Amino acid sequence: MMLAVFRRAFGVRTLVSLLAAGLVCSGSARADVQSTAFRQAVAEAAASDRELAEFYRETEYRPVWTDEGSTAQARRQALVQALSQAGMHGLPEARYDLDGLMARMGAARSLRDLGLIEVALSRAYLAYARDVQSGVLEPSRVVYEIKREVNDSPATVLLGDLVRADAPRQALRALPPRTNEYARLMKEKMRLEHLIREGGWGPAVPSQKLEPGQGGQAVIALRNRLVAMGYLRRSASTLYDGAIQSAVQEFQRDHGLQTDGIAGPSTLAALNQSAAERLQSVIVAMERERWLARDRGTRHVLVNLTDFSARILDNDSLTFQTRAVIGKNVGDRRSPEFSDEMEHLVINPTWHVPRSIAVKEYLPQMKRNPNAAGHLKLYNRNGREVPRGAVNFGAYNARNFPFAIKQPPSSRNALGLVKFMFPNKYNIYLHDTPQKALFEREKRDFSHGCIRLQQPFDFAYEILSPQEADPRAYFHSVLGTGRETYVQLEQHVPVHIIYRTAFTQAQGRVQYRDDVYQRDAAIWEALRKAGVSLATVQS
The missing domain is CATH 1.10.101.10 (PGBD-like superfamily/PGBD)
Structure with missing residues (x-):
């Protein structure tokens, strides 16, 4: 199959004959390439794509693919090879229409035909390059909770990089993620x-x-x-x-x-x-890997929701791992997927009860019994604590409830004794929990969306290790005060919350969840x- 593709790619008689006849050439005869028919055909074919049209205008309509000589031939060969192997990456092969491109190249009869083929090859290259580099799909349009912004590289960049490349085949091979996971x-x-x-x-x-x-x-x-x-x-x-x-x-x-x-x-x-x-899971994982940032960070935290785990990695090597509890599989409690940077720890945290939880869960309880959830305190808009006896809970609903609800630091605090903050608009973070028994479950989706850690202290020691000579002693000296304390990280740590039903290990079998x-x-x-x-x- 591959041999047949290459024979067709490099043996298109009509295109080769046009090149050999000087209808398309280089050097002193560049004016022939830029003839009116060729330029008009390129401009016409590229007009519907602003970026592609801009590229050809900026390069004065010089051909990328249909020029004579070894450079353009190497680009054609590299493109045909990449498109013929698109299925290896789990990409939609029909989208690039290699057979159609080959047929059009074989049927070329004029400079206008070559101008149209020139743009068709560029369109196929751009479609493939964007798919294999940043993914076939737009994540949030498929699953709302995937909060990843995947930006396709502009045509001017992708084509410009190819034109400047000394080795086109290597340039195309560099497009997919160059991670060990993807390989x-x-x-x-x-x-x-x-x-x-x-x-x-x-x-x-x-x-x-x-x-x-x-x-x-x-x-x-x-x-x-x-x-x-x-x-x-x-x-x-x-x-x-x-x-x-x-x-x-x-x-x-x-x-x-x-x-x-x-x-x-x-x-x-x-x-x-x-x-x-299982193959479907692997193909989906490859697409997800294309969505993830190329630079994960030398040190980073990886939370895999399907694995109910949180890991710290240094230079792609596992430094620390702990079990995790994730958002419950109902309504708006599912944990979202996104990346951010951990900026600080909060030791002895206060739990600021999210308003959605306050009015959906605790307000109904307090209507039935004003002293319900006695571990929580109410505060007015001025930040002053309000006694339960002074509140007529029956007068309020989810829209007009005027109080903030907080839980002071303690071992019974819903956040436990430490939380790890990477400020984000989804109000998601990693934290300790007093509900230790949940970590023994096989399936651990119980939270309101945040990630609970089984070994938060050990996690904290490792996070603090680059800036503290004795991170354990430092952590416990702060913890022992009982006061809410913010500890800034001298170097922020990227956090990637991902979702992989298939993922690999440096050694051993592929893991499935x-x-x-x-x-x-x-x-x-x-x-x-x-x-x-x-x-x-x-x-």
Whole structure:
């Protein structure tokens, strides 16, 4: 397939003959290239795209692709190669219409034809470059809670960079994200595609729960599935023995499940996901990687909502990791996705109850019982505390409730004893919590949107380590005062709240997680409508 594409690309007789005949040439004959017919055709074809038209005006309509000589030929070759491999990146191949471009090049008969082809090649290049560099989709139009601004590079920049490049092929190869994550996702994509062509992982496991010591056909199906997935060596055992239990535990670790070695409902649901469904997750993850900022920060915090985790990374190496609780999967409580910079910590924080929580949750309680939620205090517009007995709660509703509600610092504070602030318009931050038992759950979506940390003190020590000789001692000296204290970070730390149902590790298997908010399902459907396909047989 690839060989045929290249033969067509570099053996277009009509285009080559036009070039050889001097209808399009370079050097002293540049005036021929800029003939009225060619210029008019380029101007006409580019007119509907302001940036593209601007590029050609600024370059006096000099051809990028249809000039004679090795430079333009190298650009054509690089473009054809990139477009023929667009599917490797999970892109909508039909959008770039390589076959149509080849047909038009083969049918060229005049300078006007070449002018139109010139712009068609530029349009295909720009469509591909923007898709592979910053994504096929506009995130917030697919999922409202994805608060990422993805800005396409201007045509003048993309084409200008290509024109200035000494090696066009390398210039196009530099367009996709140059991250280890993206490279490993591409590798997983190719592995799954090969696996699907070979028949996938075989039959699903027909059971709701399997435990060590059991036998029968369902256990055999479990055994075979684990062998096909690479978690278990080939075996003739028909019993759920120690080897199968260990394999199940390893599978559970790779899928964010409780590692009890029992194939319960959640484990079997993950096991029975097809290779094609996993491939969809990988393609979506590649699109999401294209949305994320190229410069993550030498040190940064990565919160993966589907993994219920928060990590600190230095030079892409894991420095610290802790479990997290995320926003509940209802209404406006789902945690948004965005990036910002952590600026300070608040030790012994006061909880300023968000108005939405105050009027939706606490005002109804206080109407029923004025002394409800006694750990909270009311304050008027002047910042003075108002006694509960002085308030007729029945006179207020969500629109006219005039009080601010706060919880003073304490070990019972809803924010715990420390919060990590990256000021943003979504009022999202990381924080401690007194509800420690929630971290033992497999699925941890319980908050109003903020991210709760299981090990907030250890997280704080690591965040403070670049500026404190003994971060633990410093932290506890402030904590011991009992007073709300702001600790500024000398160097801000980028925070990226992401959502990945497929993500990689430097060592080990690719990790998969449940689509807790069904965001990846929406993204896959949007990609499918845009023309992305698995291009393989479902397993």
